[in-house]
Amino acid sequence: MPSRAEWLEARKKGIGGSDAASVLGLNPWKSNVALWEEKTGRAEAEDISDRECVRYGVACEPLMREMFKLDFPEFRVEHEENSIIQHPKYPQLQASLDGQLRDQTGRLGILEIKTTTLNSRADRQQWKNAVPQNYFIQLLHYMLVTGAEFAILKARLRSEWGELWITEKHYRFERADHEEDLAYLLEKELAFWRMVETDTRPNLILPEL
Template identity: 50%
Template sequence: MSVQKYIFESREAWLEGRHGHIGGSDASACVGANPYKSNVELWEEMTGRRRPIDISDRDYVIYGIKAEEHLRELFALDFPQYKVNYDDHNMFLNTAYPWMHASLDGELVDNDGRCGILEIKTTNILQSMQREKWHDRIPDNYYCQVLHYLAVTEYDFAILKAQLKSEWAGELRIATKHYFIERKDVEEDIRYLIEAERKFWNCVTSGRRPDLILPAI
């Protein structure tokens, strides 16, 4: 197998390059773990039966894009034991999994020379249920995204940096959390996701509608 990293000259070219692949944000839908999109809805989008909803102009998306650069720089300051690299419009492809692609918020190298993934999330906590999803764990949809990136890049570890914003009695509160994931600890989950994505992609290429996977309660 071979992993290749590509750098596109523009966002438009990068968006075009994503066509024909499952991305990290799609991975959770393949296993019924995406709270916003089912596996059938994703299949309809990828087979041209449904137009994806454009959320690029929404405030929380714009905020996340603008904040990413600064949160990446803060990570580098707070964790000097990692070398942090980033390339705009990056995309990783792996010949072992030709239906998958990965675009990273950052690449890490630790003191032992091991390569890792930096994933950055910003979110507004509006309900206690949302807060609970971040308590000592990563929400399932983001966990699937990290597994997907580990599969494509074959890197050794991942760190997810999350900025959680909430309001209490009219006061803005911001909490930052870091989640450290070693590849060796999640190999079984990576294999499970790869097979789920393989089956989903077979449905895309064959045009056969997949059975609906309901999210766990």
């Protein structure tokens, strides 16, 4: 099993799930240019491992994975810590999964686990009937890399409006419903990586208002 340090170093050599939204200019925290600067060695990725929200998420992940097993016994759940999966044709496309799933028919799926704090009514609305766009793109990336037929996101949502409020929600996505999105993402990720390899700075993609 790779160490966490080895895993972090390997992530620099390709596009991972948390990078995918940045490639499209749809990551609210990191632009496509900032990502390119990191991948070409011009900048170091910010170390956020000591942030309280990150430490909370890391601590919750194994517990939430076990809860998923109990709540959804129809799935076989597998997980290997610090492992990186590469696309069979494009190894620069990588995935580090919170879990691999098999349903009762043997179809491959992925499990993604998120913890987040809802600080406003807008935050709560964003999770009401969908997942935030950057997380949806992350799921697409994982299906793209692994060939998975479906993806399930398990979210633990916290808020402290007067009292602590916690709920868990599950969102399921079928690959067959998003083939066009997958093709578009593959095209953009390959184009981005060519810019990394040729040291060509991309144009900044500004999110739509």
